[in-house]
Amino acid sequence: xxxxxxxxxxxxxxxxxxxxxxLLLSSLAGCAQLVPQxxxxxxxxxxxxxxxxxxxxxxxxxxxxxxxxPAALAITMNAAGARVAPDDLVPAVYLPARRGxxxxxxxxxxxxYGLIGWQIPPAFDALLRELAAxxxxxxxxxxxxxxxxxxxxxxxVGFDYAAGELYxxxxxxxxxxxxFTIFEVTWRRNGYWAMVVTAAxxxxxSAGETDYLPALLxxxxxxxxxxxxxxxxxxxxxxxxxxxxxxxLANRLYAERNLTxxxxxxxxxxxxxxASAEILNNLAQVLAEQGHGxxxxxxxxxxxxxxxxxxxxxxxxxADILRRMAR
Amino acid sequence: xxxxxxxxxxxxxxxxxxxxxxxxxxxxIIATDRAAAVAAAQTDRALVxxxxxxxxxxSQLQAQGLDPAxxxxxxxxxxxxxxxxxxxxxxTAPAGADVSWGAVIIVGLxxxxxxxxx
Numbered sequence: 001x002x003x004x005x006x007x008x009x010x011x012x013x014x015x016x017x018x019x020x021x022x023l024l025l026s027s028l029a030g031c032a033q034l035v036p037q038x039x040x041x042x043x044x045x046x047x048x049x050x051x052x053x054x055x056x057x058x059x060x061x062x063x064x065x066x067x068x069x070p071a072a073l074a075i076t077m078n079a080a081g082a083r084v085a086p087d088d089l090v091p092a093v094y095l096p097a098r099r100g101x102x103x104x105x106x107x108x109x110x111x112x113y114g115l116i117g118w119q120i121p122p123a124f125d126a127l128l129r130e131l132a133a134x135x136x137x138x139x140x141x142x143x144x145x146x147x148x149x150x151x152x153x154x155x156x157v158g159f160d161y162a163a164g165e166l167y168x169x170x171x172x173x174x175x176x177x178x179x180f181t182i183f184e185v186t187w188r189r190n191g192y193w194a195m196v197v198t199a200a201x202x203x204x205x206s207a208g209e210t211d212y213l214p215a216l217l218x219x220x221x222x223x224x225x226x227x228x229x230x231x232x233x234x235x236x237x238x239x240x241x242x243x244x245x246x247x248x249l250a251n252r253l254y255a256e257r258n259l260t261x262x263x264x265x266x267x268x269x270x271x272x273x274x275a276s277a278e279i280l281n282n283l284a285q286v287l288a289e290q291g292h293g294x295x296x297x298x299x300x301x302x303x304x305x306x307x308x309x310x311x312x313x314x315x316x317x318x319a320d321i322l323r324r325m326a327r
Numbered sequence: 328x329x330x331x332x333x334x335x336x337x338x339x340x341x342x343x344x345x346x347x348x349x350x351x352x353x354x355x356i357i358a359t360d361r362a363a364a365v366a367a368a369q370t371d372r373a374l375v376x377x378x379x380x381x382x383x384x385x386s387q388l389q390a391q392g393l394d395p396a397x398x399x400x401x402x403x404x405x406x407x408x409x410x411x412x413x414x415x416x417x418x419t420a421p422a423g424a425d426v427s428w429g430a431v432i433i434v435g436l437x438x439x440x441x442x443x444x445x
Binding site for chain 2: 091140151282
């Protein structure tokens with residue numbers, strides 16, 4: 001929940017409440033189990049990340065009752081370049097019966113605005129890296145005291161390690177300062193869940209090839225043609241060997257009828273992945289449509305020689321090429 | 328009674344139509360989502376399940392207070408993987424939402440018992 005009455009008081013008071021509990025619990029259990037990642041940061045600060053950063057330009061939208069989801073999402077989406085108010089996002093993420101927003105929908109909603117939501121790895125390392133790259137990080141906290149849960153979305157916009165604090169846009173609080181320890185206790189209760197929102201063409205700082213690919217495939221399903229092409233262009237520039245990304249980029253170019261570029265992308269991909277029937281099939285089709293029948297036939301014959309799940313499509317494409325040549 | 332029969336019939340028809348569409352091969356470009364499904368080693372069965380999950384999640388969202396058109400739009404923005412995750416967890420996933428009052432009552436009773444009864 002995002003504060004039962006929409007007032008800032010429970011959020012402002014939470015730091016003190018937690019501090020008391022922390023003092024009590026840490027004497028019982030030892031700090032290391034409560035805040036393992038904060039302890040680990042002491043000896044292992046992420047390479048290349050400065051000790052203090054604050055993204056002051058990130059806008060602020062105070063939440064209205066229970067609607068920390070739409071407010072937090074509007075903050076990150078505006079930072080990524082969209083012009084959208086929390087009220088516009090209520091129909092996209094708010095669930096009346098739950099008086100809250102589900103994580104899956106928080107990740108899916110930016111796609112409808114041409115932006116890409118991505119769940120970052122569950123670690124301070126990733127969170128700090130994103131901030132260093134200028135991306136505010138939307139986090140799911142549990143502000144309740146055990147055994148009560150009080151789920152809350154907030155946006156981390158900066159930190160100062162020397163002062164031991166993170167800075168958040170949270171609820172009705174434009175700049176909430178939370179100690180690393182208290183933040184970690186509230187953040188770890190749902191497995192350190194955090195996400196970033198980026199414009200098509202910008203890859204998150206903590207993204208890896210296999211983690212990030214599903215986010216782009218999900219984006220590709222509903223994105224506007226140009227945004228999808230821009231996103232795949234950036235992915236292929238970063239990870240040129242990814243067969244699926246090259247195929248996706250070529251498909252978007254093909255849909256734009258940019259057959260010359262589609263051909264060159266597929267040629268390079270076919271050289272790197274000679275056993276990919278789907279790349280050969282699509283290359284053959286693009287060649288055939290440009291009137292290079294003989295070469296198309298040679299390429300589709302290579303695809304036909306490969307076993308695999310695309311045999312039916314390859315056979316159909318081959319017949320189509322022969323028909324085209326007979327005309 | 329009728330609605331249960333209709334539901335079963337509809338489900339059967341959806342599955343039948345989906346499996347038919349997978350056997351039909353198009354000449355020309357192999358689409359990205361088809362290549363992605365094969366790359367992720369998704370079987371036809373998994374794809375059918377995703378399609379069923381979509382209508383399932385959509386009706387679960389409606390049960391949580393959304394109107395049908397909005398629920399469909401929201402499900403359309405999700406990937407197959409997300410839909411399958413949500414289909415099994417929509418009731419339990421944290422939603423930036425409720426205090427559970429059952430727990431409040433238990434804690435209250437405990438506190439009362441400890442302070443006044445002992």
